[in-house]
Amino acid sequence: MPLDSGATIGPFTLAYQTYGTLNADRSNAILVCHALTGDQFVCEPHPVTGKPGWWSMLIGPGLPIDTDRYFIICANVLGGCMGTTGPAETDPETGRPFGLTFPVITIGDMVRAQMLLVDHLGIDQLFCVIGGSMGGMQVLQLASAYPDRVFAALPIATAARHSAQNIAFHEVGRQAIMADPDWHGGDYAARDIRPTRGLSVARMAAHITYLSETALHRKFGRNLQDRQRLGFSFDADFQVESYLRHQGMTFVDRFDANSYLYITRAMDYFDLAAEHGGVLADAFRPGGKPTPVRFCLVSFTSDWLFPTAESRAIVHGLNTVAANVSFVEIASDKGHDAFLLDEPEFHRVMRGFLEGLAEHRGLGQRLVASR
Incomplete structure (x- = not known):
């Protein structure tokens, strides 16, 4: 497969999971694209951590993404570390992990x-x-590049390009990994070690951006961790410190450090308008005509990583070409992670959008009810 860098890759493996049943005319398939640290185990227990799938509250029988009606596909992204070919996999030409040769x-x-x-x-x-x-970036890219192969698109808490602020946060994480003495220029797998300290710090820094100040204060405030008074040391005095350290330590059990470098870089490079002469609207004007894809964009009021203004810019681009688009800003104080949490209004929006599309396409009856 040709890559945007001019290189090629192949053969390569793409690890994926499916849920539900593909109908006779293959018209009920939904592709779910995961976020930076997600994977293909979207609604089942994770094989490494044992935790529920990252969208298990949204995907399943009778849920907004109803597996009794739709056929769900979720693939680990290229460069990932849960079965899809990435820097941790073995290069068939050398018999060694790709590392930074990926x-x-x-x-x-x-x-x-x-x-x-x-x-x-x-x-x-x-x-x-x-x-x-x-995942929303992938949705936008796919709808732009393959407009005739997508009936509808639901980009959530995302942007048409990665901002300078977000690139800066990613660079802090990458530098933390590369500064770890166990990173060894990306060749740590050959030494049977991992840069766990650097990857843990990268995860801690990123996790702060996924939450809002309100959510952090509500959950932790300035509460002390397992003590009644300040320890006057550099142990985890505060609950929020202990929480971040736990997030970092558990993350390294399921994620590869080099994959983190590659996937964050892919996000940094994303700029949909740049691919179309700097005009975002042109990304949704295939052959000079409005895109046939039906869009619903969702943002969250407290998301400062991908603020509502980013979604509105996409909506304006779609409006410019008279595309079929709706937009909802969900009031939430949970920050960027709101799309992964129990947010009833968001769930109602998703259910309503999909059910309207299903009725339009003649998918009104749940498959389980017709059997």
Whole structure:
């Protein structure tokens, strides 16, 4: 497969999970795209951590993404570390892990790989493609690059380009990894070690950006951790410190440090308008005509990582070409992570959008009810 960098990759493996049943005319397939640290285990217990799938409250029988009606596909992105070919996998030419010899990838490359999977499954047009954060970037890229193969798109808490602030946060995380003496220029796998300290710090820094100040204060405030008074040391005096350290330590058990470098870089490179002469509207004007894709964009009021203004810019671009688009800003104090949490209004919006599309496409009856 050709890559945006000019390199090629292949053969390569794409690890994926499916849920539900593909109907006779293959018209009920929904592609779910995961965020930076997500994977293909979207609604089942994770094989490494044992925790519920990251969207288990949204995907399943009778849930907004109803597995009794839709056929759900979720793939680990190219460059990932849960079975899809990435820097931790073995290079067949050398017999060693790729490490930093793995080619640099983009959101476009991730999408191109997933569309090869869609082809493999014999699906001509996806009923909908859905994703939040980096998953939302994939949704936008896919809807722009393959407008005739997507009936509808639901980008959530995302942007048409990565901001300078977000690139800066990612660089802090990458530098933390590369400063770890166990990183060894990305060749740590050959030494049977891992830069766990650097990756843990990268996760801690990133996790702060996923939350809002209100959410942090409500959950932790300035409460002390297992003590009645300040310890006057550099142990975890405060509950929020203990929480972040726990997030960092558990993350290293399921994620590869080099994958983190590659995937954050792919997000940094994402700029949909730049691919179309700097005009975002042109990304949604294939052949000079308005995109046929039906869009619903969702943002959250307290998301400062991908603020509502970023979603509005996409909506304006779609409005410019008279595309079919709706937009909802959800009032929430949970920050960027709101799309992964129990947010009833968001769940209602998703259910309503999908049910309206299903009725339009004749998917009004749940498959389980017709059997």
